[in-house]
Each structure stands twice: as structure tokens, then as C-alpha cells.
Amino acid sequence: MTASSSSPDGDSAGMLALGMADWLCRRAARGPQRPALTSGGQTWSYGELVARAGRMAAVLAAGGVRPGQRVGYLGLNDPLFLVTQFACGWLGAIFVPLNFRLTGPELAFILNDAGVHTLFADDGYTDVIDEVRGRLECRRYLARAAAPGWEGLDALLADAGGGNAHGNAHHNAAPPLAATRPDDVAAIMYTSGTTGNPKGAMLTHGNFWINNLNVTMMSDIASTDVGLNFAPLFHVGGMCCITLPILMAGGHLVLQRSFDPAAVMRDIATHRVTLSFAVPAMLLFISQHPDFARADLSSVRGISVGGAPMPEPLLRLFSARGIPVNQGYGLTETAAATTFLAPERGADKLGSCGTPAMLTEVCIRAFNGAPVATARERGEICVRGGNVMKGYWNRPDATAGAFYPGGWFRTGDVGYTDEEGFYYICDRLKDMVITGGENVYPAEVESVLYDHPAIAEVAVIGAPDAQWGEHVVAVVALKPGASLTLEALQAFAEPRLARYKLPRELRTVAALPRNPTGKVLKIRLREQGGQGG
Structure with missing residues (x-):
């Protein structure tokens, strides 16, 4: 197990290596048998996690991934996500995690914008990539098992390590750790892109x-x-x-x-x-x-x-x-x-x-x-x-x-x-509502409305108003069997909110639209109506 990429003769002389793979190896060296990761009923030790990351680094390197090149990952939470991320750090490559709920065209934009060299797609996500394969610039495609147009990663990992299914690979199967500086980019994480195309935030090892x-x-x-x-x-x-x-x-x-x-x-x-x-x-x-x-x-x-x-x-x-x-x-x-x-x-x-x-x-x-x-x-x-x-x-x-x-x-x-x-x-x-020249901050109104016994979820947005420029709209999902009118909602909130902050419109929905991280998609609420109240 390599503990550090710092070299007394290299550019990083005198500087503690802060790279993703560096600190994982250092941590594992302190207690390789300690439990690191449990998922799907299986637990890996720190030694096993490092061994798997090293095997993944070997697979990526064999396919041409070099320092600075991008590796994409598409799939639900899985130990392989972290293995791939640490393997990228091992090679000095850049990890690009992908939102698994995006459509093919949305993924195509990100993959090409990032210039992804190698893409892994987990089970259930190869089809969405195949739909847009013709417009992608990726050079290599990996899936769990081999399929037309996809290399089988499980077999490649087994060959790279020469170990068994529990990840007990030989440490010398992994390539040497690449030297990384704190300001080297470790990952490109794309923002949600609520307006226009998403932007990739460059996050460094530091x-x-x-x-x-x-x-x-x-x-x-x-x-x-x-x-x-x-x-x-x-x-x-x-x-x-x-x-x-x-x-x-x-x-x-x-x-x-x-x-x-x-x-x-x-x-x-x-x-x-x-x-x-x-x-x-x-x-x-x-x-x-x-x-x-x-x-x-x-x-x-x-x-x-x-x-x-x-x-x-x-x-x-x-x-x-x-x-x-x-x-x-x-x-x-x-x-x-x-x-x-x-x-x-x-x-x-x-x-x-x-x-x-x-x-x-x-x-x-x-x-x-x-x-x-x-x-x-x-x-x-x-x-x-x-x-x-x-x-x-x-x-x-x-x-x-x-x-x-x-x-x-x-x-x-x-x-x-x-x-x-x-x-x-x-x-x-961008979410602030300006009504009659007064600023209304939706989070403040939502916090009050959440106390209403009939409300399960609530989001506050603005809607065009001929007289005031905008008016406050409460979009609510009601608890089972509950009912609510605009007048009742206003009466409930009036003791705690200035009149200009009170909802002037009530829309009821079955559930608030959310992105995979739980954030309410207010842009979608603005685009769609609801049952008025």
C-alpha cells in the first residue's frame, strides 16, 4: 500500500500530499482491518477499500486514463462510486459524478462539456446512454457486465487484482499514486441548472x-x-x-x-x-x-x-x-x-x-x-x-x-x-418575491405555514400581479383527509406575518416536485398551475 505520492526529489518536495487517494491510504495504513464501508449487507475493511481503489485505478489506466482526464460515474449510491472516485485521485484524474435522474440529452451535454474520457454506467442506466451514444465524445464505456458497446468492469477488476470476490487483491497490482497538488482539480460537480445549462464546479483536492x-x-x-x-x-x-x-x-x-x-x-x-x-x-x-x-x-x-x-x-x-x-x-x-x-x-x-x-x-x-x-x-x-x-x-x-x-x-x-x-x-x-415594492422571502412565509395542521408540505412562490407586480402564492400538499381554503390559511398566518407577506393565492398539489437531493423545484411550480383555492 502506497502511503503518499510526495517525493523528496519531485515537485511536491516538502509538501504533505492532500490528494484523495493519499489520505485514504494513510488512514488505511493506521488500521487496515478496521471496518470502512458497509453496503448491501457486506462490510469492507479499510485495507479492502484501498485494494479495490487500486484495482480500479489499474483498470482505468489500462484504458488510457491519464492525469487530468475525466472519468464519469452514472448510478445510484454504491461502493463502486467511492472506489471510482478514489481511483481517479490515485491517477490524478478528475471524477465526474452524474445525476442519475437526468435524461439522455441532459447527460450528453454534461459528458461532452466535461470531455469525459471513460464513463461507467451502473445497471439500469446503460440504456439512457445508448440513446445518445451517437452524440457523445467518450472514448470508453464500462458497465458491470459486458454488453454490446460496453466493457464488463467486474471481469476487468478481477483480472487487474488477481484476487477473490471479497476484494483481497495484491497491492502491487495498482499503479503508483500520482503526485497531486492541493489546487489540482479532483472532481467536476455540475450544478442543477435551474436556468440554462448546468455549470461544472471544479473542486480541488485541497x-x-x-x-x-x-x-x-x-x-x-x-x-x-x-x-x-x-x-x-x-x-x-x-x-x-x-x-x-x-x-x-x-x-x-x-x-x-x-x-x-x-x-x-x-x-x-x-x-x-x-x-x-x-x-x-x-x-x-x-x-x-x-x-x-x-x-x-x-x-x-x-x-x-x-x-x-x-x-x-x-x-x-x-x-x-x-x-x-x-x-x-x-x-x-x-x-x-x-x-x-x-x-x-x-x-x-x-x-x-x-x-x-x-x-x-x-x-x-x-x-x-x-x-x-x-x-x-x-x-x-x-x-x-x-x-x-x-x-x-x-x-x-x-x-x-x-x-x-x-x-x-x-x-x-x-x-x-x-x-x-x-x-x-x-x-x-432569484426566489425573492417583490410585491408592491416590498421584498418577501419565501422561507420566512413557509416556516409559518408549516405549522398549519392541514399542511404536509408547502412552497411559496411569486406570481404576476397587475396591481402589485407580484403576489405571494402558497403551493401546498395537504395531509390525508385534510382540506384548506385561502381564507382559512390567511387567518392562520395573519398574526405572524405582515399583510403584504400573506398568500393571495392557494394552490394544492399531490406532492411538491423535488430534485434528487430533496430541494423543491420552484421553477417547475412557477411553470405549472394547480388546483386553486
Whole structure:
């Protein structure tokens, strides 16, 4: 097992290697027999995880992957996702995780934009690639088993390692670790592209290293922790909020293929899970499961929450179960970790996303770019630090527009600080509703409406209004058997909201449209109507 790519005679002399494969090998060397990863009823040790990553690196290298070239991965959560990611780090290649819910044309754009050299598609996802194969520029296609146009990865891995099905390959089958610098790109992660084509955020080896440290320090992660991840790994929430930090700390990762509330509660009890990550929608669905009240969740010492504002009623519900909620805020472009709100401050800082992570700077800037020094004055949240992306792949124009001088990344989120320096997110700049010249921040209205006993889910958007420019629309999914009128909703919210913030239109839907990470697709709500109320 190679522990480091640093060489006393090379360019990286005197510099500790921070590459993805470097730290995994170093961690494994400390305890190769320790459990690293459990998935699908099978557990791999750290030694086995490194061996598999080395075999994958050998397969990729044999197919022509060299430092800087891109390798795509399309599929649900699986140990092979991480094996491929670490193998890319091993070779100095760039990992490109793909959203498995995208259509063929959407995937084709990303694959060609990134210039992916080798693409792996898991079972069930080769057909969507075959539909657009003629327009792709990929040079090599890998699937689990060989098929027309696809090489069989399982057989290639077996040949590369000469080991058995449990991953006990010879370490010398792997190529040497490539020398990587902290600012070398480790992954290109594409933003959701709610308007126009998605952009690829270039995250470096150093970005992941700093994020891991931020999360480890703010969540007090130790090698004795058992982390559960059920969020999609192609998203920074699933990849960076528990998965990679747990592995760097030497803990035990339990990986679920996809999100299922019953499976989450079952695995928490079975594996005595101590830490996990979720978006609020996932916690909502868990809390609504009939087994929630009697589930054994006693081992959980913290759930990190991000990706969307945490509704206050949901926070109170989990706190009542004795489950500490560590709220946070981050973006794809910041490798996730930006601010954290510790559970012990959750009660007196309701609605806050906390204070900056240990290795990250955060500030508020006015909408003209000027720094804001006054508490509770709203502006754009900006971030600077080693976790902030290098830029957007092949988009120098977008990169330039995303930063203020001095390296401050513009998040596009509206926020403010209180007198103690705790940050609050009001909303996305593009989601803000302006009615009669007044700014309405949907998250504020949603938090109030979530308390209504008839509402299961709610999203607030703006709609054109001849008199006021826009008016507030509440799109709700009702609880089974419940009914609701606009007048009743207004009467409920009026004591807690200024009149201009009250919904002027009520639409009911069966369920809110969400992306794979649980975020409500407000652009779709704006495009579609609903049953008026």
C-alpha cells in the first residue's frame, strides 16, 4: 500500500500530499482491518477499500486514463462510486459524478462539456446512454457486465487484482499514486441548472481536504463514529457532509443505495449509527413514517441538516425525540461546509444556519457589492476559504462573475447576521418575491405555514400581479383527509406575518416536485398551475 505520492526529489518536495487517494491510504495504513464501508449487507475493511481503489485505478489506466482526464460515474449510491472516485485521485484524474435522474440529452451535454474520457454506467442506466451514444465524445464505456458497446468492469477488476470476490487483491497490482497538488482539480460537480445549462464546479483536492476538516471539527467526528449516508452521492450533501469526512477520520460508513425512511430507521438501530446527514424533506418523510414514534434512534448523537431551510416545527419534533440537529449551510461551489449551527444553540437561534466553519470566512455584501457591517441588514452571502471551488469548468465568464475581488464567492443567497454574528438565510435572490415594492422571502412565509395542521408540505412562490407586480402564492400538499381554503390559511398566518407577506393565492398539489437531493423545484411550480383555492 502506497502511503503518499510526495517525493523528496519531485515537485511536491516538502509538501504533505492532500490528494484523495493519499489520505485514504494513510488512514488505511493506521488500521487496515478496521471496518470502512458497509453496503448491501457486506462490510469492507479499510485495507479492502484501498485494494479495490487500486484495482480500479489499474483498470482505468489500462484504458488510457491519464492525469487530468475525466472519468464519469452514472448510478445510484454504491461502493463502486467511492472506489471510482478514489481511483481517479490515485491517477490524478478528475471524477465526474452524474445525476442519475437526468435524461439522455441532459447527460450528453454534461459528458461532452466535461470531455469525459471513460464513463461507467451502473445497471439500469446503460440504456439512457445508448440513446445518445451517437452524440457523445467518450472514448470508453464500462458497465458491470459486458454488453454490446460496453466493457464488463467486474471481469476487468478481477483480472487487474488477481484476487477473490471479497476484494483481497495484491497491492502491487495498482499503479503508483500520482503526485497531486492541493489546487489540482479532483472532481467536476455540475450544478442543477435551474436556468440554462448546468455549470461544472471544479473542486480541488485541497477543497475536499479543507471541507473534511471543517466537518470533522464542527461535528466532532472520531474514528469510533458510525456514519449513515442515504443522500445521493453525486451531490455535495451526500458526498461531503458525512461520507468523505467519516472515511478520513477512520470511522465506519454505512451506505444506503437510495433514501427509504424505514431502511434509515432500521440501519440506525442495526449498526448503532451515531451521525448522519439529511435534507429537511428527508427528515419530514422519516417523521411521517408510522414506525417513527417507536424506532430505536438512541445511538444517534447528531444529524447534520442542509440543502434547504429547516422548518421550525420539524426542528422541534426531532429535538423532542432527543436527536440533536446540527444545521449547516453550503453549496456545490463551496464543497458543502460553510456555516454550522450547533445543536445547543438551535433553540435560541431558530432559523439561523450558524457561524462560519473553522477554516472558512463568510460576509454579507449589499446588492451593489459593498460590504455590510450592520446587523440584520440584508445582502448577498459571500464565502472565502480553502473549500471554495477553483471555478467553473470551461466557463471563465461565469467564473469571473461568481467572485468579488479578494476571492469572495457570490452565493446568490440573501441573508443577514444578528448581533452575535449568527447568519440567517432569507432566500435565493432569484426566489425573492417583490410585491408592491416590498421584498418577501419565501422561507420566512413557509416556516409559518408549516405549522398549519392541514399542511404536509408547502412552497411559496411569486406570481404576476397587475396591481402589485407580484403576489405571494402558497403551493401546498395537504395531509390525508385534510382540506384548506385561502381564507382559512390567511387567518392562520395573519398574526405572524405582515399583510403584504400573506398568500393571495392557494394552490394544492399531490406532492411538491423535488430534485434528487430533496430541494423543491420552484421553477417547475412557477411553470405549472394547480388546483386553486
